[in-house]
Amino acid sequence: MRTRSGRSGGVVLGVAAGVLLGSLTVSGKPLSLALSAPAVAALTYLVAGLLVGTLRVVLPRVAPSLARPLRSDGPWQLPSSMIGRARLSGSVLFGAFLGPLLLFAGLSQTTAGAAAVVLTAEVALTVVAAVVLLQERVRPLQGMGVAIVLAATVGLTVSARLPSGGLGSGIGDLLVLGAASSFAIDNTLTKGLATAEDQLGTIAVKAVAGGALLAVVVFVLGAPLLPPVSLWPMVVAAGGLGVGASLICYLAAVDRIGTLQATVLLATSGLCGALLAAGIGQEPLDRLALIGGVAVIGGVALLLRAEEGPVTAPP
DSSP states (O other): OOOHHHHHHHHHHHHHHHHHHHHHHHHHHHHHHHSOHHHHHHHHHHHHHHHHHHHHHHHHHHOHHHHGGGTOSSSOOOOOSHHHHHHHHHHHHIIIIIHHHHHHHHHTTBOHHHHHHHHTHHHHHHHHHHHHHHOOOBOHHHHHHHHHHHHHHHHHHHHTTSTTTOSBOSHHHHHHHHHHHHHHHHHHHTTTHHHHSOHHHHHHHHHHHHHHHHHHHHHHHTOOOSOOGGGHHHHHIIIIIIIIIHHHHHHHHHHHHOHHHHHHHHTTHHHHHHHHHHHTSOOOOOHHHHHHHHHHHHHHHHHHHGGGSOOBOOO
16 A cells, blocks of 8 residues: 555656656757767667666665665566567667667757657557557547647657748657657567566666667767767766666656556656756757647546546457
């Protein structure tokens, strides 16, 4: 039974996860302009993996009460079955290789605020992927929430092609939408895996493996891997905060308030990203991005309420 104090802490953690995830596009924007997309993705995920891996070693010793709910208080327990390993491999491919590659490729051609909003399509696309790949059943409110989120993100992407859209190049937003799709497939592949296995250990291995594969791509292309020294704080912010810390806060929030509620709070990352891009990145505060961010939060709120609605078989 979740206590009121535990729920309040979960809400704070969920909001923190949304803010941190929203900061990813802001800190990644200058990196994507200085380096190739594979290099930015490799650095970001290697830093995230090292951070989470270090926390996996330290947390059981200094705060076992925090490590225990994440099943990270004992020996590292990665998937041992063939199905578990196949899911982890797919998770590395889509969640730590292809997704980051598309995200930073798109970020180099669109604004950080617009990318943050479009990236929240991951929430709705995760539901779609679960229906298509896992044949899960959907509820009426859940379907409405998915439709609103997808309509908002697709509308933003299409508007970016118009001269008055003001969001980006169109191609950049489509690449970010592709990244959201890849992350959604990753979420579907790891559904059940993350709750059964060592969460911090799995995230660390996944991030380091994806980052290493991306580094190989960088070396094959002959592109530089390291940014100027002045941009290293952005590398730490993108990998350590935007990816690593946001995932940890999200998992901790899930333990306290459940997956749906934590996901609703995480979906505020689009709006947070747009505001951070305007305040920190000095981008113009795009009206369409704000409207899209609010629409996405409304759509995800319907996904939250869908927990109480009747189930409808997928078409």
